Amino acid sequence: MRKFWVLFRKELREMLTLQTIIPMIISILLFSFMGQFVSDLSDSQQLSTSTLTVVDEDRSALSGELLTYLAGQNIQTEMADAGDELPADYMLIPQGFEASITAGEPAPIQLHNNLTSLSMTAGLKARLSVRASEGIQSFLSNKLFAQSGSAYDYDFVTHPVTVHEITHLNGRSAEISPEALSAMTMQQSIMVPIIVFLLAVFGSQMVAAATANEKINKTLETLLTTPISRLSVLAAKMLSAAAVSLLMAVIYMVGFSNYMSGMTGSAEMSAEAVQSTGGAMQALGLQISGGGYALLGLDLFMTLLICLCVATMLGALANDVKSAQTVTMPLMILVMIPYLATIFTDISSLGPVPRWLLYAIPFTHTFTAISNIMLGKTGALIGGLIYQGAFLAVCLYLACRLFSSDKLFTMKLQWNRRRHGANASEN
Amino acid sequence: MDTLQVNALAKNYGRGCAVDHISFAVQENEIFSLIGPNGAGKTTTIRMIATLITPTEGDAVVDGHSIRTDPVAVRGCISYLADEAGAYQSMTGRGYLLFMAQLCTENDADARRCADYAAEVCALGDRLKDRIGTYSRGMIRKLLLARAVMTRPKLAILDEPTSGLDIINALEIRRLIQRLSREGTSFLLSSHNMLEIDTISDRVGIIDHGKLLMCGTPGELKERLGAENLEEVFEKAVKGNA
Ligand SMILES: Nc1ncnc2c1ncn2[C@@H]1O[C@H](COP(=O)(O)OP(=O)(O)O)[C@@H](O)[C@H]1O
Numbered sequence: 001m002r003k004f005w006v007l008f009r010k011e012l013r014e015m016l017t018l019q020t021i022i023p024m025i026i027s028i029l030l031f032s033f034m035g036q037f038v039s040d041l042s043d044s045q046q047l048s049t050s051t052l053t054v055v056d057e058d059r060s061a062l063s064g065e066l067l068t069y070l071a072g073q074n075i076q077t078e079m080a081d082a083g084d085e086l087p088a089d090y091m092l093i094p095q096g097f098e099a100s101i102t103a104g105e106p107a108p109i110q111l112h113n114n115l116t117s118l119s120m121t122a123g124l125k126a127r128l129s130v131r132a133s134e135g136i137q138s139f140l141s142n143k144l145f146a147q148s149g150s151a152y153d154y155d156f157v158t159h160p161v162t163v164h165e166i167t168h169l170n171g172r173s174a175e176i177s178p179e180a181l182s183a184m185t186m187q188q189s190i191m192v193p194i195i196v197f198l199l200a201v202f203g204s205q206m207v208a209a210a211t212a213n214e215k216i217n218k219t220l221e222t223l224l225t226t227p228i229s230r231l232s233v234l235a236a237k238m239l240s241a242a243a244v245s246l247l248m249a250v251i252y253m254v255g256f257s258n259y260m261s262g263m264t265g266s267a268e269m270s271a272e273a274v275q276s277t278g279g280a281m282q283a284l285g286l287q288i289s290g291g292g293y294a295l296l297g298l299d300l301f302m303t304l305l306i307c308l309c310v311a312t313m314l315g316a317l318a319n320d321v322k323s324a325q326t327v328t329m330p331l332m333i334l335v336m337i338p339y340l341a342t343i344f345t346d347i348s349s350l351g352p353v354p355r356w357l358l359y360a361i362p363f364t365h366t367f368t369a370i371s372n373i374m375l376g377k378t379g380a381l382i383g384g385l386i387y388q389g390a391f392l393a394v395c396l397y398l399a400c401r402l403f404s405s406d407k408l409f410t411m412k413l414q415w416n417r418r419r420h421g422a423n424a425s426e427n
Numbered sequence: 428m429d430t431l432q433v434n435a436l437a438k439n440y441g442r443g444c445a446v447d448h449i450s451f452a453v454q455e456n457e458i459f460s461l462i463g464p465n466g467a468g469k470t471t472t473i474r475m476i477a478t479l480i481t482p483t484e485g486d487a488v489v490d491g492h493s494i495r496t497d498p499v500a501v502r503g504c505i506s507y508l509a510d511e512a513g514a515y516q517s518m519t520g521r522g523y524l525l526f527m528a529q530l531c532t533e534n535d536a537d538a539r540r541c542a543d544y545a546a547e548v549c550a551l552g553d554r555l556k557d558r559i560g561t562y563s564r565g566m567i568r569k570l571l572l573a574r575a576v577m578t579r580p581k582l583a584i585l586d587e588p589t590s591g592l593d594i595i596n597a598l599e600i601r602r603l604i605q606r607l608s609r610e611g612t613s614f615l616l617s618s619h620n621m622l623e624i625d626t627i628s629d630r631v632g633i634i635d636h637g638k639l640l641m642c643g644t645p646g647e648l649k650e651r652l653g654a655e656n657l658e659e660v661f662e663k664a665v666k667g668n669a
């Protein structure tokens with residue numbers, strides 16, 4: 001144990017140098033820009049037009065007039081009945097709409113959003129319904145003004161419609177707009193993947209570079225001929241990289257929460273609004289419990305160890321400085337693919353082939369973990385954890401084999417033969 | 428008993444025998460050198476004895492421990508210096524010696540004693556306080572050699588200990604090896620420079636294409652083949668073998 005700590009301290013010192021810390025900080029900045037870019041992107045996507053489904057339960061002259069008006073505003077509408085198979089998003093004009101307006105009472109309009117997942121593209125049509133409801137508001141307001149001047153009270157004439165945004169998720173509903181919901185879940189659904197990504201990228205780069213350098217400088221040969229267990233050489237490398245990347249994760253999390261609190265502050269979210277959003281989250285069952293966080297933590301740690309283990313092997317098989325720098329590329333790509341996939345689509349809604357291909361990548365389960373926890377998909381969550389655990393066990397076994405055999409010195413990992421080597425270490 | 432006994436050791440990397448069933452022995456306090464051109468199989472032989480590579484066939488016994496069945500015990504009584512080996516650039520010389528000493532000993536007092544001895548052997552003085560990144564090649568080699576002998580191993584295995592050094596540094600390294608062998612360590616060296624090894628080796632083994640052609644003291648070999656120096660010995664040995 002004493003020798004392990006000697007090695008561990010040495011690895012930490014080697015990894016915490018300016019050359020390793022500066023690129024880390026740069027990437028942290030880069031990633032917070034990327035987070036912003038992603039949220040900008042989702043905003044612009046929401047503006048794209050498509051057809052708005054309207055359920056007109058009122059079937060009155062006024063509601064007919066509203067639909068004609070919308071058509072004039074270039075908003076295509078499609079009629080449906082409450083009994084029909086409804087799309088994810090629709091506008092509902094409840095019965096008694098016209099009667100309410102005629103009586104001088106604000107009339108409700110419901111905007112329903114049926115979320116199937118928490119990914120960014122869910123709620124694409126939300127903007128259209130919002131735009132439509134705003135149009136209806138001003139159309140009715142103008143109409144009332146023209147009709148009867150001061151017959152109604154001022155508040156009613158300026159706001160004859162009350163808009164209720166209702167979000168459905170997993171058979172539960174709450175009155176909250178999908179935007180507000182996504183603002184709340186973003187903190188978790190964006191922050192977690194970014195942290196995972198950071199951990200994976202830095203940890204792997206660091207440990208691969210450290211291992212490759214030791215091999216190239218032949219200090220590894222020296223270490224392996226001293227009376228230390230080879231397992232502690234391997235463990236010291238992996239665990240010190242894990243410690244450094246966890247440290248980075250903490251630094252990043254502090255930075256990110258500062259950034260988030262700055263953002264919600266500027267969005268003028270009143271304390272009341274935040275509270276009601278919290279209530280809505282609870283109503284939709286989106287609150288993460290302590291157990292949920294523990295599982296998430298376990299998941300992240302496993303992901304990190306898989307990355308570090310594979311990266312150590314790849315680094316140990318590099319034969320020159322150049323290949324040491326590129327050797328973690330395949331690993332990075334394997335992290336990148338599910339990362340982007342979870343941002344832009346809902347993996348569980350993909351066709352079977354891409355879906356199972358994605359599920360075969362252990363990191364996919366890391367990125368889906370947070371929404372699985374939120375949506376209560378315990379089966380998928382536990383299944384993912386078990387798969388990751390099995391994958392990690394295989395990786396650790398291979399790494400131990402590599403470090404205790406002479407493969408380290410007889411096996412070569414070159415660009416032209418690398419598929420072979422990469423497969424051997426990943427399967 | 429011989430410190431090192433090599434029995435028909437062979438290694439095949441998959442493209443023919445890199446080391447072809449070679450046998451020799453190194454006695455106590457002896458300096459034994461493997462000499463041969465680049466690619467002859469010296470490094471492969473040495474790495475097998477240093478427990479880094481598993482032999483395809485044969486065995487070697489270091490101080491009674493087989494490299495095949497008990498590599499852990501072998502590591503306890505050898506030290507190994509790879510050719511062109513480096514050290515951790517960001518450590519100081521002293522820090523490096525202490526670090527390696529801690530890995531080779533069981534308590535900190537022993538570690539300090541070993542590091543002190545190594546500091547004296549390498550004779551780098553105040554430069555030991557500087558980062559290794561600022562050292563010259565010769566200084567690094569002295570530091571690594573001192574590291575290799577600091578635990579006073581039964582057998583020190585040095586692969587090309589003087590390659591890439593200037594004349595003065597090479598001379599100093601050779602003198603150091605001679606001095607240390609008198610203090611009780613056996614040496615297994617390798618070199619492709621046959622002239623320089625002549626002066627310090629008690630016995631040499633001539634190796635080419637993975638085969639050990641002949642073995643003996645430099646004087647014996649020169650006499651046997653009627654050669655002026657070891658280079659000529661090598662030339663004649665290769666011809667005689669062909
Ligand atoms: N890791 C390896 N994989 C495949 N072949 C190797 C490896 N290392 C050495 N060889 C081959 O084994 C032979 C002996 O090499 P080596 O022991 O390094 O010779 P020397 O140290 O005497 O120069 C050479 O032909 C070399 O190409």
Ligand SMILES: [Mg+2]
Binds near residue numbers: 469510
């Ligand atoms: Mg060599």
